[in-house]
Ligand SMILES: Nc1ncnc2c1ncn2[C@@H]1O[C@H](COP(=O)(O)OP(=O)(O)O)[C@@H](O)[C@H]1O
């Protein structure tokens with residue numbers, strides 16, 4: 001019956017012989033012994049081999065030390081903590097720093113029985129409860145071991161009675177029992193000094209010690225300060241961290257946690273990283289008590305322009321829906337884009353690209369761009385979309401077990417898009433118009449490079465374009481003053497505008513009008529006035545990107561401004577301006593030769609403009 005050619009039976013023959021373990025030399029020795037014994041004795045096989053599994057679980061992916069630490073902060077918040085402290089203690093010399101990490105909280109703590117269960121993989125008191133933050137009974141362990149080979153837990157529900165459990169990957173690897181059982185928690189009346197010192201001695205950073213608000217002073221009674229209940233997760237001698245230096249770890253954790261936990265912080269949670277209080281950082285700028293509100297800016301908040309519950313199907317083919325809450329906030333582009341670049345960038349962080357923020361049960365699980373829902377245009381920096389989802393939609397939003405991001409199912413993206421698409425389009429258009437208007441305002445009160453160049457070239461032109469009538473000559477000053485009123489940029493005084501147009505016979509102006517050709521030419525009082533329409537695709541697809549190139553800003557990149565036609569332009573934008581100014585000059589001159597010519601030229605302008613619009617947008 002058994003054919004030797006059959007690979008499966010060949011395997012059966014092999015397996016019945018002396019088992020050959022091809023393990024590496026640094027593999028857990030206990031695990032090796034257990035495995036060999038089980039193979040030989042055909043003993044009961046445990047579902048998990050603790051000795052090896054615990055080591056593999058060290059690699060369960062956390063993309064960052066901060067996201068691993070967030071697992072402990074999540075647990076602390078779920079345990080009702082009012083205060084959470086994250087520590088990175090750095091000791092040792094440069095190049096061989098030792099970093100111990102820890103998270104302390106004053107939540108409800110764990111009884112010895114709970115502590116023991118919580119130490120085991122899959123051990124959870126919240127398993128698959130989607131109301132909270134935890135779900136799988138893995139987070140605390142995998143997160144701790146992803147940083148350090150040892151996880152020490154201390155938890156208490158009575159002052160001065162600390163229960164300790166420790167998971168030590170190396171020790172477990174040496175276990176020779178087929179089934180590794182956890183010991184009972186150890187009761188301590190004091191925390192070990194190594195752990196206690198985290199709470200009563202300043203960290204090496206922040207270097208300014210006055211910034212550090214310690215939990216306890218060195219001669220306080222620590223047990224008393226630790227109060228009735230709480231938990232400490234201690235990860236000594238971390239060997240896998242994203243950064244080697246405490247300072248960098250602290251900075252990253254502070255910045256990320258400030259945003260991820262903005263809701264709990266806003267609701268009163270005191271969160272510290274290395275003894276420095278973390279303020280909520282709100283990418284939607286809508287919270288009344290977030291970091292940005294302390295800046296010296298007006299206005300301090302964004303404006304809510306849409307709030308909408310949207311039903312989302314739990315699964316693609318399910319009838320059952322659960323509502324999510326979508327809000328759109330418009331940033332005060334008019335005021336904030338006039339702030340110094342440094343404040344916009346470093347203090348407000350407008351250009352960080354956190355257009356969409358998704359919060360699951362009040363905890364942020366995603367912040368970043370979502371170009372499928374918004375656009376890539378630079379106006380996208382000036383609004384924010386906040387999506388609140390319940391745990392029932394974990395599958396629909398592709399929330400991974402370690403809450404490190406989302407992967408929206410296609411139908412969910414479609415649902416969101418059709419719910420807010422129109423509003424987003426309207427907003428994009430409005431912001432583009434505002435940008436264009438402001439750009440025109442920002443232009444300084446003197447002719448631009450291209451306006452000046454066109455003027456310099458005039459004496460070399462074959463045709464004379466700028467002849468004034470004798471009356472015009474006579475009252476030039478007065479007429480120009482009248483013209484200046486219509487060409488004034490908001491940041492100019494009337495006199496400045498007058499100076500500007502007196503200095504240059506060529507003037508480029510901007511206007512936003514959906515129904516207008518892409519340019520217009522007027523020739524008045526010896527001035528050639530070219531007006532560009534910021535609503536036409538000629539402007540958005542060609543003029544604006546080129547204009548940004550001229551400022552050394554990558555088109556569509558993180559620049560807030562639309563068109564600033566700066567005085568000092570360079571590159572292709574100057575040439576394009578000259579194409580347009582020469583067109584304006586020619587059209588102005590020829591239109592002056594008679595009514596028929598004027599009509600034909602105007603017809604050409606309109607038809608050309610429509611044709612170009614169609615070509616650029618289909
Ligand atoms: N800081 C803490 N305070 C109180 N209980 C905690 C704390 N951290 C963890 N626990 C308990 O340990 C259990 C396991 O935690 P974890 O491994 O993160 O899984 P999960 O959060 O998915 O339940 C939790 O269900 C909770 O009961």
Ligand SMILES: [Mg+2]
Pocket residue numbers: 071074075133134135139140
């Ligand atoms: Mg958890």
